Amino acid sequence: MQLGDSGTQAIAAWQQQVQGVQGWLARHCEQAPRPEGARVTQGVVLWRQSERWQPVALWPGQPDGAALLSLSEEVRDAGRGLVSQLGEDSLGIGYPVRDLTTDEADGALLGAVALRVMLPEALRGRDSAVQTALLPLMQRLEDGVATLERDVLQRSYRSGRQLQDRLSQHLSLLAAVLAEPRFASAAMQLVSRLASHFEAERVSLGWRRGSRTRVEQISHSAQFNRKMNRIRATETAMDEALDQRISAVWPAPAGPGWEHRVVRAQAALGGMTGLTSVISLPLLDGAEPLGAVTLERDMPFDAEEVAALESLLALCARALEEKRRNDRALPLKVAVATSEQLGRLFGPGFLGYKLTGLLLSGGLAFSWVATGVERIAADAILESREQRVMTAPFRGYIDAALVRPGDRVEAGQPLADMETRDLLLERLQWQSELAKFERQEQEMRARGDRAGVNVLAAQRDQAQARLALVDSRLERARLLAPFAGVVVSGDLIQRLGGVVEQGEELFRVSPLDDFRLELEVPERRIDDVRVGQRGELVLAAMTGERLPFVIERLTPQTRSSDGSTRFVVEASLVRDAEGIDGAARRELRPGLQGVARIETGENKLIVIWTRELVDWLRLTLWRWWG
Structure with a gap:
């Protein structure tokens, strides 16, 4: 929608510029002086459009302008005024047109003007007389080109001012919408400001609900009856614009690009309300339809107003959608988010999302079936059994x-x-x-x-x-x-x-060959520890060695650290024949610390991985609901 409108505006601006150049050429040639009988009989203007150059004006319209077109191209390439012999009885004079809106010192080249000057028989062959006759014409051409450059500069300035005014209005309206905390107040702010700015009798905002649009706000109306025929006709007009994903204007503005748009619902709404102009503009988030805005007034909408409305609503659509989503109740937010995720998972597209879901499902199924050895991690201190x-x-x-x-x-x-x-x-x-x-x-x-x-x-x-x-x-x-x-x-x-x-x-x-371990088991796992259970110890000073041990005694002694309570469990290292070689035993010292893992038996992987979470949930539920 926006690209098509931008193209239409560019075409309209180009046509306006071409018409201005054509009028200037006609005036200049008709009013050109005739020094010593020399007169301008033909003129051509070569103009730049984007990166292409094309002739845009020819005076008069019938004669062949190939020779002048070649001269204008030479002027363009040289970037300065030229005089060329076109025939025995005529000369060509040309001058470049520069764009003074650029930052370059002399301005970027915008066009080139070439004129054919017919010489009377008295001047033919007399170079000095010809120069004297051409001088007023060249001065006149230079002054005329300066006027043309001034017109281009004025047109650019007016366009820039209009753009600045439009952006200022857009930002003011967007700021007013964003300042409102809730969707209803933001929607009311939008329709009220649109009605004031565009002098509309009524502005309605509708939002998409499934396959239909429902009116949410109407300017100058705090409450309204949704069963009224006018409200239903407004919703139908909004659906018409949303189905086409383009603005629907009745009556259509003058210019190309408007004749193929369906506006039957707009005409029906205008006939029902008695207003002579209706426009419905869709609110889109990318390709997704969010809602629509309908404006009704007595004056027709022109293409410039339609473009201003489209750019305004493009800025406000996403902000309104965010506020509407934030206003929803928490259960509804959860339901909608779940529905969106399920749609991504089972709907078309989102291949990476589906692969991730398959991997997670496979991992969950594996952890539900597979088993592993459950271990309890505990801080350990190596002590001598006797001192x-x-x-x-x-x-x-x-x-x-x-x-x-x-x-x-x-x-x-x-x-x-x-x-x-x-x-x-x-x-x-x-x-x-x-x-x-x-x-x-x-x-x-x-x-x-x-x-x-x-x-x-x-x-x-x-x-x-x-x-x-x-x-x-x-x-x-x-x-x-x-x-x-x-x-x-x-x-x-x-x-x-x-x-x-x-x-x-x-x-x-202390003796060197007889040690005991003091294990600090977390309070939440002490019930799973039994005498005779085995485990492995890794000391901070011997991280490459795993020392096996056996639980010997559960003590009532507790220690508190980092806000948690831990029970002291005594264990003994396994003898040489079962796991600890002599070299490792000789390196042991009383007071060494490390981390021990106690093996409590086989269990499902899902139970092992989620045990702490499940225990926390059980305790929380018991605390709040008993």
Whole structure:
């Protein structure tokens, strides 16, 4: 529709331009001066249309203009005025016509004018006299071409102003329609502004419902009865325009392209309402009909007004459709969207859509039939099954730290030494006390003091006990590893010479060949975990190794992280014969973290993939509906 109208407008503009050029040529030739008897007897204008050049004016209409046409082509190619000998008794003068609306310095070449000048016998053969006679004619031609160029410039300016005014009106109307939040108010804004701008008695907006159009809004009418004959006639006129996918105007404007349009419904509506002009314009979204607008008034519509209406409605059609869709109820939106998708899936076209549907259907069918091993992912921490705490045997000072955390130790290997100088002095003291008590005892026995002997015996036993305590502390002054393992904690390098209290923790030692796993199972999957289930562990430090394990114990202990609760499950690594080689076991360290996957058994793939979604839906439904 729009392409045909644009072509009609271009043809009309070209015809108007040609008529203007023809009139100018006739006036110029008829009013040309006759210096010394020389007169203009023939004229030709060569004009450019798009990329083609063609003669558009010949004066007078009967004579042959081939020679002048050749001269005009030479003027076009040279781009300047020329004088040429056309015969013994005539000369040709030509001048280019430039388009002053372009940005070029001299203007683009728009046409070329060639005139035949008849020379009287008195001037023939006299070059100087001929030049004197041609000078006024060339000046006159130059002035005439300037007038023609001015007319072209004025016509272009008027056309540009009309286009700007039309675009301004279009944007104003479109802004008014877009500013309304709902379809009904936007439609009322459209028909009211159209009625005001085009001086129409009545403007009706109809929207397509299935195979028929229903009137939605009428200008200057808040309510109307749909059963009225005038409303039904208006809907029929709209259907007539929509069926043709082109504007239906009654009576048709003057010009080509209007004689083959069916306007019977428009004429019937005009006869019913008594108005002398009716036009119905379709609202299209691509090739899809959306609705139509009908205008009725007493004055006929011309081609320019029809083109303005078509461009206006082309801008507003999509905006109205979007507002109408947004105003629909949510269930209706869902139903329409579902219908559209089903139409694409089962209707013609949309090959990629259908292939995607087939792939999804095949994947769904496969997941419904096929089974796989269901696994539960859980964060895991590797811990030693046993840890021995090495404490300070007595209150004293650290003399030497022989190991640090991470060092491997063998059974009986020294870990640290305590300061023993005070203990050695104390030992000498108690040894001296024992020697003194022995001498006193011998003296009292010699005197026969049995009571004194008994008292000294008790004091001697006390001294011996204190000496034994000192010897015990000396024996424990060197801390020895209780078994082969690794030092987990206890860095005493920074505490050399520092005091430690009796019982204070100094080291933690763990064995290297006995580990347990602490798995943090999500709360929603703890019910699927059973003792004896197997799984695999991948540690962050050993991503290339999969370590098998077995669930040993479900604990009531919980941990919270990232807003979720997780239950602690204990597991043990499978022995070498079943999966972990010796090299991998030697690389294990307490405190390593990774991700474990617990195998809970076979299940359908669709159940495995949708379990979390189904559980969430069940919990949500229970929360809201019980």
